[in-house]
Amino acid sequence: MKSINKYELLEKAILNDPLHQLFDAVDAISVQGYNEDRRVIYWNRGSEIIYGYTEEEAIGQKIEDLIIPKDMSEFVINAHRDWVQKGIEIPAAEITLHDKDGADVEVFSSHVMFTNQHDKKQMYCVDIDMAETKDAQAQVSFKEHMLQTIFDATPDLFFLVEKSTKIIDYYAGSEKNLYKPPAEFIGLEIKDVLPADVAKKFKIHINKVLKESTSVTFEYELILAHGLTYFEARINYLPDYEQILIIVRDITEQHQTSQAIKQHAYYDTLTSLPNRFLSLDRLSQMLHDAERNEEKVAVFFLDLDDFKKVNDSLGHEVGDKLLIEAATRLTNAIRKTDTVGRLGGDEFILLSSALHDDNSIKTIAQSLLEVFRAPFHIDGRELIITLSLGVAVAPDNGTTVSDLLRNADTAMYQAKTLGRNAYSFFTKEMNTAMIRRFEVEEQMRNALERNEFEVFYQPQFDSKTQKVIGAEALLRWHNSALGNVFPDEFIPIAEQTGLIVPIGQYVINESLNFLNRWQTQQKSDFVMAVNLSPRQFRDKNLLKVINDALENANLNPENLELEITEGVLMTGQSYITDALVGLQELGVKLSMDDFGTGYSSLSYLRQYHFDVLKVDRSFVNGITINKEDRDLVKASIAIAHSLGLKVVAEGVEISEQLNILNELGCDYVQGYYFSKPMPGQKFLDYTENYRLEP
Numbered sequence: 200m201k202s203i204n205k206y207e208l209l210e211k212a213i214l215n216d217p218l219h220q221l222f223d224a225v226d227a228i229s230v231q232g233y234n235e236d237r238r239v240i241y242w243n244r245g246s247e248i249i250y251g252y253t254e255e256e257a258i259g260q261k262i263e264d265l266i267i268p269k270d271m272s273e274f275v276i277n278a279h280r281d282w283v284q285k286g287i288e289i290p291a292a293e294i295t296l297h298d299k300d301g302a303d304v305e306v307f308s309s310h311v312m313f314t315n316q317h318d319k320k321q322m323y324c325v326d327i328d329m330a331e332t333k334d335a336q337a338q339v340s341f342k343e344h345m346l347q348t349i350f351d352a353t354p355d356l357f358f359l360v361e362k363s364t365k366i367i368d369y370y371a372g373s374e375k376n377l378y379k380p381p382a383e384f385i386g387l388e389i390k391d392v393l394p395a396d397v398a399k400k401f402k403i404h405i406n407k408v409l410k411e412s413t414s415v416t417f418e419y420e421l422i423l424a425h426g427l428t429y430f431e432a433r434i435n436y437l438p439d440y441e442q443i444l445i446i447v448r449d450i451t452e453q454h455q456t457s458q459a460i461k462q463h464a465y466y467d468t469l470t471s472l473p474n475r476f477l478s479l480d481r482l483s484q485m486l487h488d489a490e491r492n493e494e495k496v497a498v499f500f501l502d503l504d505d506f507k508k509v510n511d512s513l514g515h516e517v518g519d520k521l522l523i524e525a526a527t528r529l530t531n532a533i534r535k536t537d538t539v540g541r542l543g544g545d546e547f548i549l550l551s552s553a554l555h556d557d558n559s560i561k562t563i564a565q566s567l568l569e570v571f572r573a574p575f576h577i578d579g580r581e582l583i584i585t586l587s588l589g590v591a592v593a594p595d596n597g598t599t600v601s602d603l604l605r606n607a608d609t610a611m612y613q614a615k616t617l618g619r620n621a622y623s624f625f626t627k628e629m630n631t632a633m634i635r636r637f638e639v640e641e642q643m644r645n646a647l648e649r650n651e652f653e654v655f656y657q658p659q660f661d662s663k664t665q666k667v668i669g670a671e672a673l674l675r676w677h678n679s680a681l682g683n684v685f686p687d688e689f690i691p692i693a694e695q696t697g698l699i700v701p702i703g704q705y706v707i708n709e710s711l712n713f714l715n716r717w718q719t720q721q722k723s724d725f726v727m728a729v730n731l732s733p734r735q736f737r738d739k740n741l742l743k744v745i746n747d748a749l750e751n752a753n754l755n756p757e758n759l760e761l762e763i764t765e766g767v768l769m770t771g772q773s774y775i776t777d778a779l780v781g782l783q784e785l786g787v788k789l790s791m792d793d794f795g796t797g798y799s800s801l802s803y804l805r806q807y808h809f810d811v812l813k814v815d816r817s818f819v820n821g822i823t824i825n826k827e828d829r830d831l832v833k834a835s836i837a838i839a840h841s842l843g844l845k846v847v848a849e850g851v852e853i854s855e856q857l858n859i860l861n862e863l864g865c866d867y868v869q870g871y872y873f874s875k876p877m878p879g880q881k882f883l884d885y886t887e888n889y890r891l892e893p
């Protein structure tokens with residue numbers, strides 16, 4: 200290669216100085232100048248970057264030795280010569296040249312020809328590196344492709360809107376979720392497209408996005424051709440374009456599942472009322488509000504009277520329908536701001552807030568009782584169901600959810616004892632009753648171990664001969680802390696706590712041993728009547744306990760008479776039937792206690808093999824006073840006899856009662872007229888002496 204005077208070349212090129220200054224300033228573009236021999240006379244920074252040769256290295260070199268690939272050399276040399284000599288321009292073109300390392304460089308090359316003051320031609324090549332543009336183009340097309348794929352894969356809708364909410368573009372993978380066809384929304388503002396309430400939501404959220412330049416999400420619903428559809432809209436502001444991108448997603452399915460979950464977690468499945476959890480949550484909220492506003496909140500605890508009987512005698516399906524109907528009646532009876540919930544079983548709760556005086560609470564209570572006055576018609580049956588309800592008022596009767604609930608419950612129990620179909624306001628005295636109940640329960644836990652129980656005996660007589668035929672075993676409890684506690688108080692508690700099972704076993708063993716003593720002493724075949732509670736039937740050992748007790752006391756089964764109430768039979772549970780059949784097979788007698796106080800269902804008397812019917816003392820008490828009681832006792836005796844049962848009248852206190860019972864054909868009698876229940880030894884003395892009497 201012929202060496203060139205660099206200075207000379209530069210000097211020649213100097214004419215183009217202002218141009219060179221411009222070229223020097225742009226790095227992104229390569230500008231090269233060549234003389235007529237195709238030697239480099241100018242090489243800017245952009246050329247250094249694109250082709251790798253420094254200005255030093257390039258100056259003086261021939262173009263074909265620098266950046267022209269071999270197979271293009273001849274073409275370039277010829278083209279250059281044609282231009283210099285014949286003025287044939289080299290057109291601009293996208294070509295691939297070489298850099299210093301021999302790697303391909305794609306450029307868009309355009310060329311100019313100058314003639315300098317020495318009349319020499321100088322060619323300037325302006326090359327733009329295509330690599331970046333190519334990249335950018337590739338990226339654009341990739342992004343487009345990717346977006347397309349995303350659009351196609353997502354069921355979401357995309358809307359591009361202006362700040363004015365004018366919709367300028369959209370994309371929808373499927374058009375089924377479009378509220379209107381594109382022709383009816385493109386170019387329109389949202390408010391002219393969507394229903395007013397939905398458009399308003401959009402407006403609010405778009406304003407928020409514009410103000411706070413965050414993205415926001417909100418939900419709305421639209422009625423589309425295929426039904427009510429829930430959407431979630433996500434709004435993003437694109438500041439560079441001053442446009443808003445709205446991405447809309449169909450969330451109907453999630454909405455439905457979450458609704459179902461919510462419904463399940465917070466609402467009762469049978470009645471669709473708020474369940475215990477939600478009811479108590481609302482109460483908590485009401486208490487919070489009421490405290491601020493200095494208002495009262497009333498908690499009504501509602502319990503259907505004798506619902507269990509309906510369930511047990513007519514079946515669960517009828518029971519369920521009754522509950523649903525009850526729920527509807529209650530819901531219709533309340534104010535919009537009140538809440539009715541189902542606590543479980545046949546227990547409902549009504550929460551009423553913003554109350555100012557007790558009179559309005561009374562009015563609500565009365566209206567609730569009223570709601571149940573009309574009979575229920577279920578499966579062609581007419582059922583009369585009443586309600587007992589207890590009321591606790593915040594803040595007077597408590598300020599916490601649990602206190603109010605407990606106190607309303609206590610008041611409800613009070614209403615039950617008042618004779619049902621009644622309401623009761625919580626009082627401090629009730630609290631005392633509750634405390635007493637807990638004390639009794641507490642003390643009863645170890646009463647057996649402490650030997651605090653004793654069985655008393657009350658003799659039973661043949662009404663005609665007035666001879667002692669047997670006795671009823673009645674339990675007594677003397678507790679060191681509480682003194683004498685009566686069965687009417689402690690038996691139900693023992694029943695509820697399950698303590699009746701061991702206590703009942705104690706009574707069976709005691710009374711049968713006593714019977715053995717009594718029979719041995721007085722050489723007569725007496726019968727011992729022992730009361731059995733419903734809970735005792737759930738004890739798998741019941742039959743064995745009774746059998747063992749009979750064997751231990753060396754007694755015949757027919758000397759034992761088990762008294763049960765209708766309540767036992769009404770549960771209709773199979774284990775009860777099994778136990779009753781077992782007892783019958785064992786040979787013990789069965790007696791229906793307290794007849795006339797419950798459903799007095801004759802079917803039970805027929806269904807199970809009863810031996811004795813005990814007319815409740817409330818009727819015996821009435822026979823001298825009113826005809827209805829006498830008629831009822833008369834009818835009961837007639838029916839019992841027709842079924843082959845003996846009749847015992849309990850609670851005989853005066854001779855007139857005894858006379859009437861005799862007239863009516865009652866078989867046996869028991870009551871204070873003869874004797875109160877007595878401790879064993881006293882009883883033995885009494886019967887011994889009674890026998891001796893003429």
Ligand code: C2E
Pocket residue numbers: 657672673674685686687690703706730731732762792793816849850851852869870871872876
């Ligand atoms: P019940 O089985 O109906 O017993 C009759 C109740 O009437 C007894 O009350 C008895 O003392 C009372 N009584 C008897 N004659 C008269 C009378 O002439 N006038 C009046 N006013 N009352 C009379 P008690 O002993 O207080 O027992 C109450 C209830 O407690 C019993 O009613 C029975 O249901 C239950 N009970 C008593 N002992 C036991 C027991 O060992 N086991 C079970 N499961 N329950 C028992």
Ligand code: MG
Pocket residue numbers: 671730762792
């Ligand atoms: Mg009894």
Ligand code: MG
Pocket residue numbers: 792793813815816849
């Ligand atoms: Mg009785």
